[in-house]
Structure formats: structure tokens, C-alpha cells
Amino acid sequence: MVRVSSQFRRSGGKGAGEIKAAACGWKEGNGGGPAPGAEIKEYKERAGGAFQAAFKAAYKTMCLTIPAKVIAIDNPVPGFPVANITVEDSKGRKEIKSLWLPELKVGDWVLYAYDTAIRKVSEEDAREILELLEPKKHIDISALDTGFLEVLKGHSTGNLSRDGIVRLLKTEDPLEMETLFAEANTVRQASLRDFFCIHGIMEFSNHCAMNCFYCGLRRDSADVVRYRMTPDEIVGAVEDAVNRRGYKLIVLQSGDDFHYTDIKLVEIIRRIKKSSKVFIFMSVGERSIECYRRMKAAGASGVLFRFETSNREIYNLIHPGQSYDRRMELLKGMKELGYYIASGFLIGLPGQTAEDIADDILAMKALKVNMASIGPFIPCASTPLATHQAGSAEMTLKVTAVLRLLMPRAKIPVTTALETIESEEGRRLGLSSGANSLMFNLTPERYRGDYRIYPNKYHGKEEVWEKYGLFNEELSYRMLEKKMFEAFEVLK
Numbered sequence: 001m002v003r004v005s006s007q008f009r010r011s012g013g014k015g016a017g018e019i020k021a022a023a024c025g026w027k028e029g030n031g032g033g034p035a036p037g038a039e040i041k042e043y044k045e046r047a048g049g050a051f052q053a054a055f056k057a058a059y060k061t062m063c064l065t066i067p068a069k070v071i072a073i074d075n076p077v078p079g080f081p082v083a084n085i086t087v088e089d090s091k092g093r094k095e096i097k098s099l100w101l102p103e104l105k106v107g108d109w110v111l112y113a114y115d116t117a118i119r120k121v122s123e124e125d126a127r128e129i130l131e132l133l134e135p136k137k138h139i140d141i142s143a144l145d146t147g148f149l150e151v152l153k154g155h156s157t158g159n160l161s162r163d164g165i166v167r168l169l170k171t172e173d174p175l176e177m178e179t180l181f182a183e184a185n186t187v188r189q190a191s192l193r194d195f196f197c198i199h200g201i202m203e204f205s206n207h208c209a210m211n212c213f214y215c216g217l218r219r220d221s222a223d224v225v226r227y228r229m230t231p232d233e234i235v236g237a238v239e240d241a242v243n244r245r246g247y248k249l250i251v252l253q254s255g256d257d258f259h260y261t262d263i264k265l266v267e268i269i270r271r272i273k274k275s276s277k278v279f280i281f282m283s284v285g286e287r288s289i290e291c292y293r294r295m296k297a298a299g300a301s302g303v304l305f306r307f308e309t310s311n312r313e314i315y316n317l318i319h320p321g322q323s324y325d326r327r328m329e330l331l332k333g334m335k336e337l338g339y340y341i342a343s344g345f346l347i348g349l350p351g352q353t354a355e356d357i358a359d360d361i362l363a364m365k366a367l368k369v370n371m372a373s374i375g376p377f378i379p380c381a382s383t384p385l386a387t388h389q390a391g392s393a394e395m396t397l398k399v400t401a402v403l404r405l406l407m408p409r410a411k412i413p414v415t416t417a418l419e420t421i422e423s424e425e426g427r428r429l430g431l432s433s434g435a436n437s438l439m440f441n442l443t444p445e446r447y448r449g450d451y452r453i454y455p456n457k458y459h460g461k462e463e464v465w466e467k468y469g470l471f472n473e474e475l476s477y478r479m480l481e482k483k484m485f486e487a488f489e490v491l492k
């Protein structure tokens with residue numbers, strides 16, 4: 001398959017090939033990987049119960065793994081559970097390791113992440129996931145406008161200008177859009193390989209002191225049934241999501257609800273860190289920087305805190321009583337505290353132009369966000385923007401793609417808002433336009449319907465995705481830890 005990218009992709013496939021499985025204290029490889037002899041020695045030395053259990057856990061990873069067909073198996077020691085295997089997927093053949101898959105035969109399908117086959121899957125399951133992930137079309141680039149191609153080419157030399165971004169955002173030509181999405185998808189594959197993550201979000205309170213024009217939970221929304229989860233409920237629900245379902249990164253989100261004092265939030269974080277092995281991201285709005293410092297010290301790893309729009313005028317118009325400068329200052333303060341930063345903006349706000357969105361995108365790059373969280377605005381009854389048009393799915397995908405071109409290694413989730421306007425297709429489209437993770441709703445059923453920042457929030461098919469993506473063992477945590485560490489290294 002010839003994709004447009006093959007014509008101007010940087011050589012070398014940055015990021016590919018250096019990462020070894022991070023399981024159970026294994027060392028990073030030095031290119032060729034550890035010698036089989038060393039592995040056996042280490043295995044034998046540590047084959048006590050604990051190590052064996054951890055080793056078995058290598059079946060399991062939290063992130064969506066990629067199916068490939070086994071072409072050859074080379075087992076250095078017969079019966080030993082580590083083998084070097086050759087697999088084939090759409091990108092050709094490669095050598096990887098298989099761990100603890102003694103029954104593996106040539107012709108079987110495996111799921112692999114990094115350079116390690118994690119487990120066997122049926123051919124049917126393998127094809128189902130390939131269908132979800134692989135872009136299908138071939139693109140005839142000779143039919144494309146040369147100006148468009150020039151802009152697209154710019155990204156590979158680091159020359160994607162504001163004008164170039166605007167050109168990409170404004171295109172409505174189906175072939176150009178398809179090319180942009182395919183290019184972003186290729187950049188994702190080249191820099192992150194096929195490593196998709198599933199994270200969870202738990203909305204623990206829908207009370208809010210703010211009055212944002214777009215948000216259904218705004219202070220003045222009278223028709224909202226307000227709820228607050230108790231610390232016990234929050235800790236218990238996280239425990240269930242982590243220990244039963246296998247989530248390893250959970251966003252705790254609420255309105256700006258000061259019923260949860262700094263001390264309460266800190267206590268909740270401490271209790272979760274004690275009972276569950278999970279990365280916690282806080283999305284609790286505008287609190288003091290001191291509060292963020294204390295939450296970090298208690299064990300929070302990241303924040304989800306959008307700047308919403310980088311157009312000051314629009315910001316100030318739709319956020320009465322808030323200030324753009326304060327929000328940005330807080331965001332920078334969080335970064336200085338060492339938080340993993342998830343931030344972003346809304347698409348389709350009143351008065352917002354393609355140029356504004358280009359500025360939003362450039363602001364994300366300047367902030368060096370680790371996770372880009374963007375989504376279309378969805379009108380919500382009883383808000384001042386109830387009759388304003390929703391942001392478009394198409395624009396959301398274009399923005400996703402441009403973000404991927406500019407930030408090849410950032411985490412870009414498909415956000416619920418895109419799923420809400422496009423349902424399951426939104427997920428697939430997002431993932432094939434440069435996004436690389438999914439964010440599933442973990443709010444307990446009885447509260448979920450009341451967290452209505454916008455109407456008809458989508459959720460569906462989580463179980464199918466979880467089947468591939470979530471397993472509750474140690475390796476997945478280690479892999480994520482490594483990924484997050486890498487994100488910092490790259491973005492520093």
C-alpha cells in the first residue's frame with residue numbers, strides 16, 4: 001500500500017524499535033535485546049512465586065495491542081516460555097518476543113505491544129480489531145492540489161506555519177481531508193507505533209461554582225439534579241475500575257466544586273493511591289496553585305485542564321467572572337509542578353474562526369501539552385448557547401490530524417463529544433485521523449445521567465474495546481509509566 005506519507009516521511013522512523021518490554025524488571029535492550037542466556041539466568045534466579053506471577057502477567061497489558069500473524073518461532077530452549085518469533089502485519093515482518101505462550105504455533109494470531117507478543121487471539125478477533133484500526137483507502141496523490149501538498153510536506157521539515165494550518169483546517173475537499181487523516185495516521189504509526197490506550201474518567205460531582213456559557217452544569221442551570229459522590233464512593237468506584245476492570249489511568253472530574261476542600265481532595269487521592277495501582281489525573285477546575293501542589297504531593301500525576309480557547313475575547317465572553325490570563329497562568333504553574341498536562345480547547349464556539357483554531361493548536365504546541373484534549377462544542381438546553389450550532393465532527397478530525405502532525409508523540413484521545421455527535425464511527429474516525437487513545441466513562445450508573453455537560457453523551461461498545469485493551473496486571477502499569485516518562489523526555 002502506498003500512502004502519501006511514504007513520499008515525504010522522515011527517514012529512520014523515529015521512535016520505532018528502541019523500546020523493549022518493560023515487564024518485571026527486565027532491562028531495556030541495547031538494540032539487539034538481552035542475550036537469551038541472560039534471560040534464562042534471570043528467569044531461573046527469580047522463578048519464585050512472586051516473579052512467576054508477575055511473569056505470567058506479561059500476558060496482559062492495558063493498552064490496545066496489535067494483531068499479527070505468526071510466521072516463524074525460534075525457541076532458544078525447548079519448553080522455555082520465552083521465544084523469538086517472527087510475525088507479519090500490514091507493515092511487514094518483524095521479530096518480536098513471545099512470553100509464556102508455550103502453545104503458540106506458526107499460523108496463529110497474537111496481540112503484541114512494543115516488541116512483545118502478549119497473548120493468542122482467534123483469527124476472527126484479530127480481523128475485527130484490524131478492521132477498527134487500519135485505514136482502508138489508497139490515495140492517488142497526483143489528483144491533489146500542489147499547494148495543499150506543499151503545506152502537508154511542510155510538517156515533515158518542521159515548517160507547518162499558521163497559514164499552512166489554516167489551509168488544512170479550511171479544506172472541505174474530500175480527497176484532501178482523506179489525505180490529511182491518512183498522513184496523521186501514518187505519523188502516529190511511525191512515532192508511537194500501534195499503541196492505543198484506554199483510560200477512564202470518573203465524574204464525581206456535578207456541582208459547579210462557575211457559569212460557563214456552554215456548559216450544562218453551570219451554576220445557573222436550574223434543571224440539573226446535582227450529586228456529589230462521597231470519598232468512600234469515589235475510592236470504591238476507582239478500586240472497582242482498577243482492580244476488576246483493569247484501568248490504569250483515571251481522570252477524576254467535577255465541576256468547580258469547593259465542597260471538596262483541598263484537604264478532602266488530598267485525602268481522596270491518598271486513599272486511592274493506597275488501595276489501587278493507578279495514575280490519577282485531576283480535572284477539578286480552578287483551585288489555588290497550592291492546592292495543585294498538595295494534590296501532586298499526595299500522588300496525583302496529571303491534570304486535565306483545558307484552556308477552552310486561546311482567543312481572549314471569546315474566552316472572556318463565555319466565561320463570566322473568569323479570566324483567560326489566570327487560567328493560563330494556572331496551567332503553566334501546573335506544568336512547573338511536574339504534572340502531566342492534558343489540555344485543549346473547544347471547537348465550534350461562537351465567533352471562533354479557523355484562524356482562532358490554528359492559534360489554539362499552536363498554543364498547545366507552545367505549552368508542550370502531553371495530552372491533547374479537544375472536542376466539538378455541543379449545545380445544551382438551558383445554557384446561553386442553547387441555540388448555537390454544534391462544532392463539526394469534520395473540523396474536530398481535521399484538528400486531531402493537524403495536532404498529530406505537530407506533536408507526533410503526544411497522547412490524543414478521541415473525546416466523548418466526538419463520539420456523541422458521530423457515535424461509534426467517531427471512535428474509529430478519530431483513531432484513524434491521528435488520535436491514539438480512548439477515554440471511557442467510569443461514573444457509577446446512578447450518577448452518570450446527571451453529569452450532563454451536554455446532552456446525550458455517548459457510550460457504547462466499551463466491552464468490545466476493553467476486551468483488547470484492558471487487563472489488570474502489573475505490566476500494563478509499567479508500560480504506561482514508561483510511556484508517561486517518555487512523554488516528558490520528548491517534550492522537555
Ligand code: SAH
Pocket residue numbers: 214215216253254255256283284285286304305306308345346375376377378379380417453454
Ligand atoms: N471544572 C473542570 C471540568 C470542566 S468540564 C474544569 O474547569 O476544568 C470538562 C470539559 O467539558 C470542559 O473543559 C469543556 O471543555 C467541556 N465541555 C463543557 N461543556 C461542553 C459542551 N456543551 N460541549 C462540549 N464540551 C463541553
